[in-house]
Amino acid sequence: MVLPLVYAINNAFKPLDEIFLFPPTLFVRNPTLNNFSDLLNLLGESWVPFSRYIFNTVFITLTGVIGHVIFASAAAFPLAKHRFPGKKSLFQVVVLSLMFTPAVTAIPNYMVMSWLGLIDTYWAVIVPAFSYSLGLYLMKQFMEQMPDALLEAAKIDGASEYRIFWTIVMPNVKPAWLTLVILQFQILWGSDGNGFIYSEQLKSLHFAANQIIYGGIARAGAAAAVALILMSVPITLFVFSQSKIIETMASSGMKD
Amino acid sequence: MSNWWSLKVSEIKKSKHSYVLLAPYMILFAVFTVLPVIMSMVLSFTYFNMLEFPKFIGWHNYSRLFLEDDIFLIAIKNTILFAVITGPVSYIACFVFAWIINELSPRLRAFMTLVFYAPSISGNVFFIWLMIFSGDRYGIMNGLLLKLGILMEPIQWLKEEQYILAIIIIVQLWLSLGTGFLAFIAGLQTVDRTLYEAGAVDGIRNRWQELWYITLPSMRPQLMFGAVIQITTSLAVSDVSIALAGFPSVNYAAETIVTHLIDYGTTRFEMGFASSIATVLFIIMLSTNLIVQKLLRKVGE
Numbered sequence: 001m002v003l004p005l006v007y008a009i010n011n012a013f014k015p016l017d018e019i020f021l022f023p024p025t026l027f028v029r030n031p032t033l034n035n036f037s038d039l040l041n042l043l044g045e046s047w048v049p050f051s052r053y054i055f056n057t058v059f060i061t062l063t064g065v066i067g068h069v070i071f072a073s074a075a076a077f078p079l080a081k082h083r084f085p086g087k088k089s090l091f092q093v094v095v096l097s098l099m100f101t102p103a104v105t106a107i108p109n110y111m112v113m114s115w116l117g118l119i120d121t122y123w124a125v126i127v128p129a130f131s132y133s134l135g136l137y138l139m140k141q142f143m144e145q146m147p148d149a150l151l152e153a154a155k156i157d158g159a160s161e162y163r164i165f166w167t168i169v170m171p172n173v174k175p176a177w178l179t180l181v182i183l184q185f186q187i188l189w190g191s192d193g194n195g196f197i198y199s200e201q202l203k204s205l206h207f208a209a210n211q212i213i214y215g216g217i218a219r220a221g222a223a224a225a226v227a228l229i230l231m232s233v234p235i236t237l238f239v240f241s242q243s244k245i246i247e248t249m250a251s252s253g254m255k256d
Numbered sequence: 257m258s259n260w261w262s263l264k265v266s267e268i269k270k271s272k273h274s275y276v277l278l279a280p281y282m283i284l285f286a287v288f289t290v291l292p293v294i295m296s297m298v299l300s301f302t303y304f305n306m307l308e309f310p311k312f313i314g315w316h317n318y319s320r321l322f323l324e325d326d327i328f329l330i331a332i333k334n335t336i337l338f339a340v341i342t343g344p345v346s347y348i349a350c351f352v353f354a355w356i357i358n359e360l361s362p363r364l365r366a367f368m369t370l371v372f373y374a375p376s377i378s379g380n381v382f383f384i385w386l387m388i389f390s391g392d393r394y395g396i397m398n399g400l401l402l403k404l405g406i407l408m409e410p411i412q413w414l415k416e417e418q419y420i421l422a423i424i425i426i427v428q429l430w431l432s433l434g435t436g437f438l439a440f441i442a443g444l445q446t447v448d449r450t451l452y453e454a455g456a457v458d459g460i461r462n463r464w465q466e467l468w469y470i471t472l473p474s475m476r477p478q479l480m481f482g483a484v485i486q487i488t489t490s491l492a493v494s495d496v497s498i499a500l501a502g503f504p505s506v507n508y509a510a511e512t513i514v515t516h517l518i519d520y521g522t523t524r525f526e527m528g529f530a531s532s533i534a535t536v537l538f539i540i541m542l543s544t545n546l547i548v549q550k551l552l553r554k555v556g557e
Contacts, residue, residue, distance in 0.1 A: 002371055004430065007396065008384040024399035075281035084271030085264055090282065097289050098484050099545040101492040103514045104538045105292035107521045107530055108299065112292060131284035134435070161273035183435070186377050195522065213383050223383075231378035235370070238377055242366055249435075249442035253477020254484070254549075 008231070011224035012036075019220050035221035042212060042222050048200050050208070057205035060122055061188040064129035068184045069177050072135040077165050079136075080143035081151060091140065095254070097133040106195075113196055124196035129188060135180040141251045142176035143169065175244035182241055186234050206230070293538065299531035306525055317532035328533070330508050331516040334421065335491060338512065339544075341425055343490035346432035350482060353433065354440035355467075369441060376434040382496055385427050389413035389500070417509040420501050424510055427496050432489065436482030443478030447471055472555050480552050484545055491541050494518065513537045 006026065011019060013031040043050035078084065079091050102109075109128070110119075118124040146169065154164045170177075192207045209230055213223040238245070268275075300317055302310035321328050357368045375381065388396045391412040398410040413419050451470050460466050472479065494514035497503075501510035504519065513533060521530035 001375070001430065001433075004384050004388065005374055005378070005381070007388070008381055011384075011387070020394045022393050022399060023403040024394055024396050026396070071281040071284065074277045078271075078274035078277050082271060082274040084274045085267050087274075090278070093290065094285070096542065097285075099488055100538050100541040101488055101514075103492055103494065103517060104534045104541070105289065105296060106517070107527055107534060108292035108295035109288060111295070112287060127284065128288040131281055131288055133285065133289070136281065136285075161277070165277065182377075220387075227381055227383065231374075231381045234377045235374055238373065239370060242369060245438060246369075246442045246445070249439045249478075250446045252439045252481050253443065253475070254480040255477050 008224065008227060011220075012228040014221070014224070016221050019224070035225035039212070039222040039225045042219070046208070048203075052201055053203060053205045053208040056122070056202055057189065057191075060125050060191065060204065061185060063122070064126045064188045065181050065184045067126065067130045068132055068135055069180050071130045072132070072139050072180060073170060073173065073177070074165065076136055076139035076143050077169050079140045081146070081148070081169075082161075094133050094136055098137060110195070119196055120198050120202065122197075122202065125188070125191055125194055129184060132184060132187070135184060138179055138183075138248055138252055139173065139176050141253070142173055142248050145251055146172055175247040178241045178244040179248040182234070182237055182245060185237060189230075189234055296531045296534045296538070299528055300535045302528040302531075304526075304528040304531075306527055310528060313528070317529050318536075320529065321532055321536065327508050327511060328513075328516055331511045331513050334509075334511055335493065335513045335540075337421065338425060338428065338493045339487070339490040342428045342432060342493075343487055346429055346490065347436070347483060347486045349429070350433055350437040350486065351440050351479075354437060354444055355471075357441060358444040365441075369438075372433045373437060376431050376437075382427055382431060383499060385423070385430075385500060386414070389423055391415060414500055414502075415506050417507055420505060420509045424493065424497055424500060427500065428490070428493055431496070432486065434485065434489070436485040439478045439482050439485075440475070443475035444471070447474040476552065476555055479555065480549055483548050483552055487545050487548060488541060491537070491544065513540075 003026070010026060010028045012035055013028045013033070015030060015032045015034055018025065018029060079087060113119050113124050118127065150168060150172070151164055154168050159167070190206050191204055192210065193202075193204055197203060209226045212219055212226050215223065299310060301312060301314060303313050303316075304310035353372055357365050357372075360368060390396075390398070391410060391414065393399055393402055393410045395410070395413070397413065398407065401407040402410065411419070413423060447470070451474065452466060455466060455470050460469060492514055493512045497505065497510040497512055497515055498518075503515060505511060505515075514537065517530055517533045517537065520526045520533060524530075
């Protein structure tokens with residue numbers, strides 16, 4: 001399981017003659033930071049300033065993650081704790097949508113995006129991310145475990161449903177938030193624009209990295225370096241949020 | 257009847273706040289998920305090239321898909337092959353690894369969870385397999401086999417039909433310990449400890465009986481959730497195929513339903529035909545999931 005990752009990490013520190021050594025080695029012998037300085041040089045030459053790619057990805061990821069957490073939590077609260085007509089069937093549809101991938105809807109999605117005038121904007125990636133269904137599902141399952149007494153007490157004190165949601169529910173479901181954050185982060189951080197973004201200055205870090213990765217032999221060192229940088233971000237995030245995520249997953253089960 | 261309606265209407269009015277909270281999410285969900293599924297089904301009965309208005313042609317796309325399109329049959333065959341192997345294997349692997357990890361001390365457990373989960377969150381790091389299975393002698397696989405004297409000359413792993421499928425399956429399995437795996441780890445931690453003691457009194461003799469009669473039924477909800485995740489991913493193989501085998505792959509050896517869909521949708525702009533592929537994929541994914549859900553309800557009964 002780990003060997004390919006170890007290989008990926010080691011490659012990033014190998015001098016070029018060691019990457020192309022026969023027989024190939026797993027571990028680096030003379031570690032060097034040359035690949036990273038090569039990468040910096042490459043980035044300096046890129047047509048669009050590289051900081052722009054970083055900004056694009058960070059902007060898309062942050063906006064998408066924050067919006068998703070708020071929208072999905074707001075919808076999860078009534079689904080978990082209220083009684084109203086249509087509740088069951090609405091949730092059923094969300095569960096059904098876990099059972100197919102976005103590939104199924106790629107073509108009509110493009111048409112919807114162009115009707116809405118979102119093609120070639122950040123929003124083409126961000127807005128659909130708000131309604132990612134796994135997030136709503138996990139949040140709703142987690143909220144169901146909250147004791148009703150907590151909500152009843154607030155209601156007796158005269159708090160509105162919105163106030164209850166914001167001041168009582170949200171602070172109590174922090175583990176679930178973090179889970180939504182990391183799942184959504186992973187998707188948006190690795191997004192290449194889903195075919196909706198054409199302008200070079202709007203393209204993502206992932207897209208720019210792929211240009212380097214598939215750039216051939218001369219770029220092998222820089223490719224290993226950029227891959228290491230890209231993967232270290234979600235992994236670090238996971239290290240810090242692991243226990244909260246496991247806590248959320250404990251309530252992830254499907255109860256018919 | 258009118259009575260029932262007025263009751264419903266008053267109920268709906270009373271739940272105003274619930275609908276307001278739901279609305280932002282549900283509107284987006286309807287626009288970007290529900291509407292596209294319906295549109296895809298409608299478009300699959302038309303000829304549509306993005307320029308002219310769609311023209312209704314009945315079942316023609318489907319008859320073309322199943323009777324005339326040889327490559328689609330390869331794609332179906334490959335997709336089913338991937339799903340039948342990676343689906344169950346990854347599902348069982350998720351559970352077995354979670355089960356083993358569960359016995360460890362918390363610190364070690366956290367570390368092992370990270371190790372197993374890392375590939376699936378590292379984004380496009382699977383490109384590293386391009387280097388492992390590189391066609392020259394600097395690739396790890398060729399280098400190793402050449403050094404051991406098993407091979408006399410390097411193999412073009414990703415360009416020869418008989419190896420491509422196996423390699424994609426390996427990489428897909430490597431990536432497959434994802435959300436389902438985390439759900440199983442969490443599920444195992446929530447199993448009520450006292451059930452094991454009660455089980456011992458009731459005559460459960462070994463770990464296997466404990467697993468079948470206590471652990472699995474206790475975490476049935478997580479098992480069902482994990483199944484949905486693993487089935488859906490195993491039927492949607494495309495990124496790995498495109499990254500490793502190229503697009504299109506040599507002699508379509510690594511064509512899957514999704515890459516076929518991408519081919520017609522984004523290269524040939526035959527949107528009606530591509531929609532019929534999407535609809536077939538949708539039906540396969542949904543029905544497989546629903547059948548497996550039925551089966552899993554029986555675990556431990």
